[in-house]
Amino acid sequence: MPDDNLGTAPMVLHVVIGHGLPIYFMNTVRSLRATTHTDAMLVIDNGSNDASLKDALAAFTAEHNNVELMILADVPPSLNAKVGSLYSAMRDAFDYAVTGGFDLIHVVQGDMQTLFWDADVVEKALELFAAYPRCVNLYTVLMSRDKLLTDELEESGMQGFYKLRHYGLTDTGIYHLGRWTAFRMSFTESETAHAAKYRRAGFEVVCHPWPVDAPIPWPAVVRRGTQRGREVQTTRPYLLRPLRPEDVARLKASSRPIWIEDVCVPWGWVCLTPMWTTGLDSIDYLVLRWRDARQNGWARALPRVERRGADPHRFRFMRGTPFRPPLLRLLVSAPLRGLSTRLRQYRG
Numbered sequence: 001m002p003d004d005n006l007g008t009a010p011m012v013l014h015v016v017i018g019h020g021l022p023i024y025f026m027n028t029v030r031s032l033r034a035t036t037h038t039d040a041m042l043v044i045d046n047g048s049n050d051a052s053l054k055d056a057l058a059a060f061t062a063e064h065n066n067v068e069l070m071i072l073a074d075v076p077p078s079l080n081a082k083v084g085s086l087y088s089a090m091r092d093a094f095d096y097a098v099t100g101g102f103d104l105i106h107v108v109q110g111d112m113q114t115l116f117w118d119a120d121v122v123e124k125a126l127e128l129f130a131a132y133p134r135c136v137n138l139y140t141v142l143m144s145r146d147k148l149l150t151d152e153l154e155e156s157g158m159q160g161f162y163k164l165r166h167y168g169l170t171d172t173g174i175y176h177l178g179r180w181t182a183f184r185m186s187f188t189e190s191e192t193a194h195a196a197k198y199r200r201a202g203f204e205v206v207c208h209p210w211p212v213d214a215p216i217p218w219p220a221v222v223r224r225g226t227q228r229g230r231e232v233q234t235t236r237p238y239l240l241r242p243l244r245p246e247d248v249a250r251l252k253a254s255s256r257p258i259w260i261e262d263v264c265v266p267w268g269w270v271c272l273t274p275m276w277t278t279g280l281d282s283i284d285y286l287v288l289r290w291r292d293a294r295q296n297g298w299a300r301a302l303p304r305v306e307r308r309g310a311d312p313h314r315f316r317f318m319r320g321t322p323f324r325p326p327l328l329r330l331l332v333s334a335p336l337r338g339l340s341t342r343l344r345q346y347r348g
Contacts, residue, residue, distance in 0.1 A: 004130065004133075006104070011102045011103045011104070012036075012105070012106060013039075013041070013042060013096075013097045013100065013106070014039055015044065015097075015105060015106065015107045015108070016032055016108055016109075016110055017046055018044070018109065018110020019045075019046040020048045020049070020053070020227060021110060021111060021219075021227065021231055022048075023239075024110055024231055024239070025045075025057075027113055027239045028111070028113060028114070029060060029110075031113040031115075031238055032114045033060075033064055033067065034242075035115070035117040035242075038066055039066070040102070041067045042067075042069075042096060043061065043067065043070070044070045044071075044089050044092065044093060045069070046072050046086065047072050047073065047085065054071060057069055072085070072088075086171060087171070087188065090107070090171060091186065093105065093107065098181060103178065104122070104125065105177055106140070107171070107172055111215060111216050112214060112215050112216065113216065113238060113240045114214075115142075115213070115214050115242060115263065115264075116242075116243050120210070121208070121210060121212060124210060125174050125208065128161075128206055129179075134203050135205065136169065136176050137173050137175050137176075137203075138175075138205070138208045139164060139173045139206070139208060139211075140173045140208045140211050140212050141172050141173065141211055141213045141214075142214045142259065142260035142263065143207075144260050144261065144275050145259040145260075146288045146292070149288050149291045151165060153165060156204075156207075160209065160255060161206060161207065162257060163204050163205055164205040167198075167199060167205045168194075168205065169194050170191075170195065172213065173208070183203075185198065207257075209257075210252055210258070214240055215277035215278075216240070216277075217264065217266065217277055217324065218271050218280065218325040219277065221278070221279035228279060228281070229280070229329075232266075232269050232322050232324055233322060234268035235268055236268035236309075237267075239267060239269075240266060240267055243263060260275050261273050265308045266306060266309050266324075267309040268311070268322075269309070269321060269322035270306060270310045270321055270322070270324075271305070271306050272303040272306070272325065272330075273303060273305070274288075280334045281334060281338065282334060282338030283334065283335040283338035283339060284338065289302070289303070
């Protein structure tokens with residue numbers, strides 16, 4: 001068994017891994033530095049083919065203490081269909097953390113925003129690691145309440161806590177590096193492969209009750225090296241409105257799960273809620289609306305416009321306020337693509 005004695009102030013390394021999508025990537029980097037202050041931070045550009053993005057990352061690194069930049073060149077997109085060679089970059093990040101003597105590593109992807117971070121988050125992580133000896137990875141990402149309409153979550157055994165039903169390891173969150181090395185864990189080239197491998201081995205991914213990392217809702221994505229959709233642009237300092245101290249206090253005091261719709265406010269733009277946090281390439285969102293209607297009625301199931309972070313005057317006339325998702329894509333192209341994919345799978 002690994003030595004779990006991390007002390008009261010473990011060394012934490014924060015890591016951002018991104019591929020393309022420069023608006024999102026820089027938003028992630030800036031928000032992580034703003035919330036984690038002077039903690040050690042590693043930024044990994046995972047094979048982006050964008051010289052201006054690399055220049056921006058280099059300039060940011062030069063301007064901030066305790067931040068290092070790792071640029072991975074010549075990455076074949078085919079190595080991972082979603083975001084380039086993500087798991088090769090993950091292995092580089094963990095090697096860096098272990099060599100540097102860190103106790104915990106906090107990994108976020110380049111299409112997220114860290115909303116807050118403090119000593120309480122680390123203290124709660126230590127409590128959870130102590131309570132779950134076969135947990136190496138705590139999930140720190142805000143999820144949509146739509147997850148309750150799927151089979152992806154299950155109760156963890158402690159009241160009010162969830163864990164991911166099908167995962168023994170994910171690619172985001174807080175990781176216990178002592179256990180990581182003691183159990184000789186590693187990432188494969190497939191999320192489903194290592195998730196299932198470690199789930200079968202008895203490992204579990206517990207959801208941190210105070211999720212700190214918010215995916216950008218209705219995002220543009222990279223698939224097989226090609227960008228799908230447009231990055232949202234805003235005149236605000238961040239894509240999502242940062243949490244105020246009173247917001248963080250309410251989050252910590254809550255006895256129920258925290259969903260992305262509770263705390264995620266697009267800043268200077270508007271979007272539909274319940275929110276979608278991955279590529280809009282299928283009919284799945286509409287399927288979940290149907291499930292929600294059957295369980296809770298259409299009044300709750302129908303999407304609404306989240307506009308708390310938009311300028312009221314500009315929103316009134318829908319001028320200059322970015323809106324996500326494109327309704328033609330949501331209602332027509334995504335369902336058609338999803339049905340086409342399922343038809344091909346059925347025929348195959």
